[in-house]
Amino acid sequence: MKHKTNNHISKNDTKGQTMKGADVLVAALEKEGVDVVFAYPGGASMELHQALTKSQKIRTILPRFEQGGGFMAHGYARATGKPSVCMATSGPGATNLVTCIADAFMDSIPLVAITGQVYQQFIGKAAFQETDFFGMTLPIVKHSFLVLDKEELPKIVKEAFHIASTGRPGPVVIDIPKDVQQALFEPEFPDTIDIPGYKTDVTLPEATDEELLEVIKLIQDSKKPVLYTGGGIISAEAHLELREFAKLTGIPVASTLMGLGAFDSEDPQSLYWFGMHGTVAGNWAVCDCDLLLCLGARFDDRITGKIEKFATEAKIAHIDIDISEHNKNKIVDLPIHSDIKYAIRRLIELWKKNKFSQPDISEWSELIQKWKAEHPFSYEASEHITQQEAIETLYQETKGDAIISTGVGQHQMWAAQYFKFREPRTYISSLGLGTMGFGLPAAIGAKVAYPEKLVVNIDGDGCFLMNVQELATAKIEKINAKTIIMNNQHLGMVVQWEDLLYESVRGQTILCDKENIGGPDNLDAIYPDFVKISEGFGVKARRVSKREELRDAIQEMIAHDGPYVLEVIVPYTEHVLPMIKQGLSAKEILLKSPNSK
């Protein structure tokens, strides 16, 4: 039940009435337009929760584990692009957020993590539930604050949101000692921000016309160009510009997983995504191209394979807002420091103004179409439901109109292969850090942001168990997020590597009784019973193991008014293909898997 707010402050006020630091924080969050926080209380943060009960603008959602709350904030931020808030108490509450913060750092997600800290007089004294959270998170934040002076609290909140969401987005930590939360004072809410070392607000970096004309010249001279597009396109909300630029130039587009949906995967120019498990056509096109235009991506090892063998014949231009990404993993010919939205828009203007025509890349396009036709994502028919088939069926039943979150592993790759993402911010996945257990809380967060949209977590049985407690959050908070568990009773991706590299020796990759492994042919041995677990949480659930039940179950899941867990029993013997093994080049891509044991 929400109480009447006693600290209401309009947007233009700069001075507030006397109130507690905790109320100041809430007022400052309201000023930033925050409408939801994912917060787990404790001794050093309960003051903040008391203040939150008085807010009429902010919905406070209680996760059942701080990490769950952190990944709910991820789901919200990744689905909307807006900074999102998670909150925890000091000590263990805070340390449980560390993985979420590291994840936001890797994937450039605007996450604001607020933690309670012990009274300042106890800092450094190994007080109960004290950790140096500021120090602990230094290598994984874009920036962080320990609020030592209560008067600075409003300014710090404003700066934190600004830093998290501008430039290359990233996580910001605000650690607030309990005495600051309890102190009574008249807050002053600043209207402007002045951070001498961070001028992104005033001037986003912009490419010069000379640089962009050089890019155009490279395009004009190329016979085999490829656009390599990353998460930067989505962070900068530049997908419409990208689509226009691709049409204008006729260049094929290969995305990273972070960039999925920025370009329509069903467009003939789309190579969908490339990298370790990406399309053959995408990988070969990038490998053989003579011009690679990298837009907002970072030459990650899962994309490039062996870096020395990556796009060896190509001139490479790299446009990125983060200058430290230039020449980090791959030395490029033309590094351009720019806001990606500006750069693409200006490229389009320059192209039109000078009436450039498309380069003649007909031979290249034909070759690419041939590769696409010869090597689509494909899997062999099985007597059992396979993960690929389940995801394909989900795609058909949703007609692609859903936000998908995932855990990490085989199902994550198959989700990206068989669910065709056509719009940005619809594939919500922990890609840089690769955090198992991400899917369920992320789906809950995305669903909070978009209650009217269908949100489905495609998960594995290993991942699901890592944050299964968030079923309680979904149920109690009435957050209608769905989960499909691809239950193969194994840690499938590690099993796949064991098959390929370790002669199928299982090193703790079996999740059920090793002597009696569950599967489509041994249903009685399936462990644990996810349907019963879900029912224990009051969440409707269903298990399917037969093909003829699958479509009906997916329809039932979509139609159900409430959270839902659909457990699909699948064999563990399937491998994600194609695959470029570590240390190899795109040309050595594995198309067929040696049979696993």
Added chain:
Amino acid sequence: MRHIISILVENKFGVLARIAGMFSGRGFNIETLNVGPMPDSKFSRITATIIGDSSALDQAIKQVSKLVNVLEVTEYSKGQATERELLMLKIKVEPKQRTEIVQICDIFRAKIIDVAAQSVNVEMTGNPNKIKAFLNLVEPYGVIEMARTGGVALKRG
């Protein structure tokens, strides 16, 4: 290779830890490190000398520049900057050796700032080569204690 890096920062809680972490997290050893306030006390200048591979260091410097509290990073290669370091030494000296020590100090424009029965305290400033040469000469007497500020540097011209 030895690099001198001069970093202008906001004088904020934790800024030194952020910068040190950026180098140590990438396997660089910071050889010397100096922090001092600027005329406007909101800012400080950090001077660090670091030994390491140039391209890897270039990357680390870009990452340091990105830190919110960092205003400016300059790397001085050899000869671009004047560089000085302050050295203080407690040298073991028998009374009969004092004149020798005074002579060496004179040559290096070092100052004796404390004299005791069996030792002297000496201060000296200079570039790394001068400090090395001075140390070579006085070490045989026995260096009891040593403190160095680490280099500070300013661009020439």
